[in-house]
Amino acid sequence: MKNDLQEILLTEAEIQTLCQELGREITEAYRGKDLVCVGILKGSVMFMADLIKHIDTHVTIDFMDVSSYHGGTESTGEVQILKDLGASIEGKDILIIEDILETGTTLKSITELLQARRVNSLEIVTLLDKSNRRKADIEAKYVGKKIPDDFVVGYGLDYNENYRNLPYIGTLKEEIYNK
Ligand code: IMP
Numbered sequence: 001m002k003n004d005l006q007e008i009l010l011t012e013a014e015i016q017t018l019c020q021e022l023g024r025e026i027t028e029a030y031r032g033k034d035l036v037c038v039g040i041l042k043g044s045v046m047f048m049a050d051l052i053k054h055i056d057t058h059v060t061i062d063f064m065d066v067s068s069y070h071g072g073t074e075s076t077g078e079v080q081i082l083k084d085l086g087a088s089i090e091g092k093d094i095l096i097i098e099d100i101l102e103t104g105t106t107l108k109s110i111t112e113l114l115q116a117r118r119v120n121s122l123e124i125v126t127l128l129d130k131s132n133r134r135k136a137d138i139e140a141k142y143v144g145k146k147i148p149d150d151f152v153v154g155y156g157l158d159y160n161e162n163y164r165n166l167p168y169i170g171t172l173k174e175e176i177y178n179k
């Protein structure tokens, strides 16, 4: 599968360093608090698993599944809730965990939806940020790395549901898209 990649953007070691740094920052911010980490399925699963090991306060986890993409490499701007949270978040401190923030359409919808549930606080951590693609008025408080406007796969990120299992992140060869 590695042969399908054009270039590796983040190695396993680089990703682990980012998780440690973000975990330290988040620990400082939530010291003594009960934190609810909300992973956005499916892309955030690997990042969430690694990141929360480095958050040293009481943490519970929950998941939401939304679809903003329908198989290709371009966001359609439509968000549909496929799976909602399992418990009430009223009065809680929420940290949304995302793999990548691009146009912001997905996270804008999710944050509006969760804010309406009268949370105490709500912040976003994203491993990757394609900030020059932003359309919605939204930023993540915690960002692993800003990346250029290239389509990337691996470490949870997919192309047609494939490549999520790669332990690193990279770009695909041109010929893969033309298959
Ligand atoms: P947004 O709504 O445009 O910010 O899109 C965010 C979502 O699009 C992410 O949660 C990913 O699922 C997906 N996405 C955006 N860019 C990429 C990419 O380069 N590779 C794989 N998925 C991506």
Ligand code: MG
Pocket (backbone or CB within 6 Å): 040, 041, 042, 043, 044, 099, 100
């Ligand atoms: Mg996603």
